[in-house]
Amino acid sequence: MASSPIMSGSLSPVLPAHWRDFVALTKPRVMTLVVFTGLCGLLAAPGHIHPVLAFTAILCIALGAGAAAALNQWYERDTDGLMQRTASRPLPAGRMDPQSALHFGVGLSFFSVLLMGVATNWLAAAVLAVSILFYVFVYTIWLKPRTAQNIVIGGAAGAFPPVIGWAAVTGDISALPVALFMLIFFWTPPHFWALALFVRTDYAAAGIPMLPVVSGEVATRRQIWFYTAIMAVAAMAPVLLRLTGLVYGVTALLGTALFALFAFQVYRHREADPARMMPERRLFKYSIFYLFLLFGAVVADRWWLG
Ligand code: HEM
Numbered sequence: 160m161a162s163s164p165i166m167s168g169s170l171s172p173v174l175p176a177h178w179r180d181f182v183a184l185t186k187p188r189v190m191t192l193v194v195f196t197g198l199c200g201l202l203a204a205p206g207h208i209h210p211v212l213a214f215t216a217i218l219c220i221a222l223g224a225g226a227a228a229a230l231n232q233w234y235e236r237d238t239d240g241l242m243q244r245t246a247s248r249p250l251p252a253g254r255m256d257p258q259s260a261l262h263f264g265v266g267l268s269f270f271s272v273l274l275m276g277v278a279t280n281w282l283a284a285a286v287l288a289v290s291i292l293f294y295v296f297v298y299t300i301w302l303k304p305r306t307a308q309n310i311v312i313g314g315a316a317g318a319f320p321p322v323i324g325w326a327a328v329t330g331d332i333s334a335l336p337v338a339l340f341m342l343i344f345f346w347t348p349p350h351f352w353a354l355a356l357f358v359r360t361d362y363a364a365a366g367i368p369m370l371p372v373v374s375g376e377v378a379t380r381r382q383i384w385f386y387t388a389i390m391a392v393a394a395m396a397p398v399l400l401r402l403t404g405l406v407y408g409v410t411a412l413l414g415t416a417l418f419a420l421f422a423f424q425v426y427r428h429r430e431a432d433p434a435r436m437m438p439e440r441r442l443f444k445y446s447i448f449y450l451f452l453l454f455g456a457v458v459a460d461r462w463w464l465g
């Protein structure tokens with residue numbers, strides 16, 4: 160992509176980026192769960208899809224999400240350089256010139272959406288396009304630098320993958336994918352704010368108005384607990400609406416009870432030192448496991464119990 164040394168914003172030359180930096184630009188670790196939820200949406204959907212097309216659909220979700228992550232990092236290359244957690248990313252570390260990242264992100268966005276449309280259907284492609292646009296324009300550019308409620312609304316971007324996976328098979332959107340969207344939507348605030356509590360000094364240094372920076376620690380803990388309660392309702396909704404069966408029901412009940420326990424511990428905890436925020440780290444880690452677990456259970460229900 161960058162075939163010759165190019166001058167970046169600073170005065171130092173940026174050498175052609177290594178392929179590993181392009182992979183890093185897609186935030187591969189975060190995207191594993193994004194892709195998994197998309198895959199589960201696809202596997203839970205009624206009807207048949209050829210395995211090659213199913214693989215292509217999941218590939219498109221991965222590429223689209225990776226493209227959105229690249230555009231997010233292109234836009235935030237300066238503020239990323241101010242935070243310890245993100246300073247070593249390819250752009251702030253000066254291992255890649257911004258133009259390469261921009262071209263990579265835009266090119267991959269178009270490619271993923273077009274391939275999705277051609278391989279499956281244009282509804283799935285349209286929802287993929289909306290999620291990329293939502294993450295880049297609504298979350299990254301509009302809300303994130305302006306309001307502490309950024310992830311409440313902006314988090315919707317990450318809730319689309321199961322809808323995309325489902326639509327790729329069925330060509331429509333029905334109650335279960337909407338319920339799965341709601342689950343991720345209300346899961347996002349506790350997931351992110353648990354982390355934001357122990358990296359708040361980073362966000363403060365970069366001037367990003369995340370909730371713990373703007374409203375303080377106690378308000379953030381209260382909000383985590385509040386959204387956990389709504390998330391619990393969203394987690395049980397598929398059972399109450401009889402969209403899923405016993406495997407999901409039992410898994411969601413136990414998994415959500417543990418989530419609520421960890422969130423309650425965070426709510427009760429008072430600690431200003433990020434190094435000692437163990438309940439917050441535990442909730443953040445568990446939030447990831449939780450979503451893998453519940454989405455896995457949705458598929459288990461559909462496949463093994465019919
Ligand atoms: C706007 C909504 C979200 C925000 C602001 C957010 C924020 C974050 C941040 C800042 C990290 C730390 C990652 C790093 O240091 O690179 C993280 C980790 C993670 N997030 Fe989220 N997240 C959001 C939504 C999601 C969604 C929708 C998913 C998947 C369905 C997800 C899955 C993950 C995973 C798997 C990790 C752990 C990555 C690792 O092991 O390093 N996140 N999130």
Ligand SMILES: CC(C)=CCC/C(C)=C/CC/C(C)=C/COP(=O)(O)OP(=O)(O)O
Pocket residue numbers: 186189193220223224227228231235245287290291294303316317319320
């Ligand atoms: C299909 C499709 C387009 C899916 C998009 C998935 C999506 C929106 C995931 C959000 C997860 C994520 C990396 C948040 C990071 O927040 P941040 O960007 O504020 O984190 P940072 O501070 O690490 O840059």
